[in-house]
């Protein structure tokens with residue numbers, strides 16, 4: 265590595281701006297960038313990304329053994345087969361930069377190095393994700409990528425990384441769009457298709473500018489495993505399931521294949537009730553959020569595994585049209601969401617926000633659904649559909665009103681197909 269680097273080139277790498285000299289890139293034996301202007305890798309995240317991430321359960325207490333065991337658990341639990349392929353290492357994997365500025369993993373926690381870990385994960389049909397930050401330090405105070413964007417992107421590509429979550433701590437004075445675009449261009453220059461997940465918490469409205477920059481953007485601050493709470497952390501708050509859902513208002517038009525509103529890593533299996541977990545998972549699926557599990561998948565209960573691997577719910581999230589659901593109606597504390605799917609199919613979700621179960625009779629004749637954004641519309645009373653309830657497996661059709669019982673803090677989710 266060292267021999268390849270002339271002082272001139274090192275300077276260019278350290279400058280780490282979009283102005284890096286093309287000849288320097290070539291000297292670094294980086295795959296040449298496409299002849300066109302730098303752009304994100306458009307072949308990735310055609311449907312919302314699925315995987316697992318260390319942060320929600322382990323925070324900084326991570327090491328390579330945990331990553332290997334979790335990769336194995338993704339396979340043995342059936343999660344990989346259900347679509348969860350990204351194994352994402354969040355904050356705190358970092359050691360120091362070497363004398364040439366190349367970031368190293370923490371030698372105690374990741375003694376075999378990231379390349380070996382990527383090889384392990386790839387051998388199991390999975391992909392490896394990593395975390396960095398647009399500022400000089402990550403949120404946990406580790407080295408960030410500011411000033412090292414091209415060098416870090418190159419390093420990740422050489423390690424065989426497939427996914428980069430890029431955070432927004434320690435960024436005073438930085439322009440978000442500029443900073444994220446610099447890293448996008450750096451990833452493109454490094455040549456390996458790496459899914460780019462912006463984690464800017466919605467502060468600078470990334471949905472307005474990031475469709476060409478990354479594949480998803482966080483829309484809110486951090487999640488917390490509760491139904492409807494705001495967990496005060498002093499200078500900032502974490503949010504429960506309902507507050508995060510409510511912060512999505514007005515954002516669906518920005519979402520679509522390759523550009524997803526990210527509602528944060530999931531808290532399924534982290535202490536909420538079974539009904540709350542089912543609702544949480546269904547909401548994330550209906551809203552086309554990335555489905556990144558945040559529980560300890562090595563030790564999850566059968567109930568948690570069943571929720572996370574509910575193929576019929578996952579299919580709503582992974583529908584090829586990539587249309588985010590909208591709330592078409594509410595009746596007191598009962599919210600109703602609709603999602604147009606491929607082949608003229610639909611999903612409906614009845615979400616009971618209340619602390620008590622709710623009986624509800626849905627009369628198909630009374631509802632004509634019109635999606636103002638995609639112009640899909642349907643009148644279930646006029647065009648008969650059959651449906652499956654995706655948590656109970658119950659079936660029915662739209663010839664007669666549907667009488668349902670929606671659990672407290674729970675959902676009823678229907679997948680409707682024209683007959």
Ligand code: GLA
Pocket residue numbers: 319354355402403404431463485486
């Ligand atoms: C921020 C992010 C979290 C997590 C931590 C790591 O809070 O929003 O998802 O990555 O940083 O320090």
